[in-house]
Amino acid sequence: MERPGAGDHGGLVSRAADFASGKGHGDENFPVASRLVRAELRAPILAFYRFARAADDVADHATAGPEEKFEQLARLEAGLRGDAGGSPEGEALRRVLQVRNLTDQHALDLLEAFRRDVVKQRYADWAELMDYCRYSAAPVGRFVLDLHGESRTLWPMNDALCAALQVINHLQDCAKDYRALDRVYIPLDVLAAEGIGTEALADSQASRALRIVIAGLAHRTDALLDLSRPFAGRIADRRLALEVGVIQTLAESLCARLRRRDPLSQRVHHNAVEMAGLAAYGAAAVAIGRIGRMFGHGQAALPGNRG
Structure with a gap:
């Protein structure tokens, strides 16, 4: 996450406005209230x-x-x-x-x-991190589903996708979170399994052990995205389904990058051109699937995007 730059007033932040980071919905890694x-x-x-x-x-x-x-x-x-x-x-x-x-x-x-x-600055294991995501991420998608009048039977797939988005953000920003706030979302047990501690996040380039940790967590996030992949196809509202398809595609691409790239020294985020291309691909995949079901051809699909 990007960090706020409000001033220090002698150790006190005197007004609510002093907390504002200036970040808006257009600055997020995934679409928020897009024109879809x-x-x-x-x-x-x-x-x-x-x-x-x-x-x-x-x-x-x-x-x-x-x-x-x-x-x-x-x-x-x-x-x-x-x-x-x-x-x-x-x-x-x-x-x-x-x-x-x-x-x-x-x-x-x-x-x-x-x-x-x-x-809370540390998370012991994956289960503890997923409990955090239940409160930090899932409610956003649940609100959007309720707003659209969608069935709450979709919540498990929503929760899987939202948790995946949260973990992707944590992995992309792991060094920034550690350096700015001494906050680490990477579970301590997976760091310990590779013989390293949270101080590994202070390096300018990830060690081989930290790269293994990040790639392993990206792999676990892929499992969440596997659970959420049918989500867009089961949403009644066509336009919301397209947006969820776009988000799913962007998330799968970022997860693939996290398996290959070092977030301490390399860019993981999509640039505008990459995001536009992946968004078009994701929306098209959902649209083709809906057309296929309308004509009784089941779940039509484009090949998965992992890059």
């Missing part, structure tokens, strides 16, 4: 995104102390619940949820993840 989504649903998705971005900026602030961070996260929750002193992002999302008759549980789950980020 129905126009009338983009504003609610962006309200949810701004709530999540505000909480993320608080949890990741480089100079604010835990007490200040918890206070700002409490303001976000107060706004969500309609209590006095609530943040504008929480109040805006609350209005969206009321108009759409949607639960606030997904947003509350996100706040649980960000509260963990304030105090």
Whole structure:
């Protein structure tokens, strides 16, 4: 994740605005409320995104102390619940949820993840990391599904895809997270199995042991993407299905790169041209599959993209 650059006010961050990183939905590694989504649903998705971005900026602030961070996260929750002193992002999302008759549980789950980020710097194993992803990633997709009126039977595939996206971001940014915040999402047991510790993330280039760790975690993430691959084909809303297909394709490509590249010294993120090409490919694969099912030909598919 990119880190905020708000100033240090004598060790205190005095205003909510001081926590803002300036990062917006267009800066994310994966599409957020793209034009594939129905126009009338983009504003609610962006309200949810701004709530999540505000909480993320608080949890990741480089100079604010835990007490200040918890206070700002409490303001976000107060706004969500309609209590006095609530943040504008929480109040805006609350209005969206009321108009759409949607639960606030997904947003509350996100706040649980960000509260963990304030105090939790290490993850013992994969299971502990997946529990974190249950709160930090899955609620985003669940909210979008609820907003579109999709069946909650899709949640397991959604959760697999969202967890995969979260782990990919963690692996891409592993050195940055360690250097800026001393936060490590790579499970400690897999580091120990290769005879290294978290200090390996401070190097300018990954050691052979760290490359093995990253490639192994990318392989485990591939297993999550295998679980989510049918997801787009089972979404009723055509435009949302196309967006999920795009995200799945981008994630598979990034996972392949993480098996080959060193995120400490090499670029893993897609550039604009690469992203556009992969997005077109992912959308086309979903569209062809839907056409095939319409004419009774089952699940049509293009060859998988792994690069």
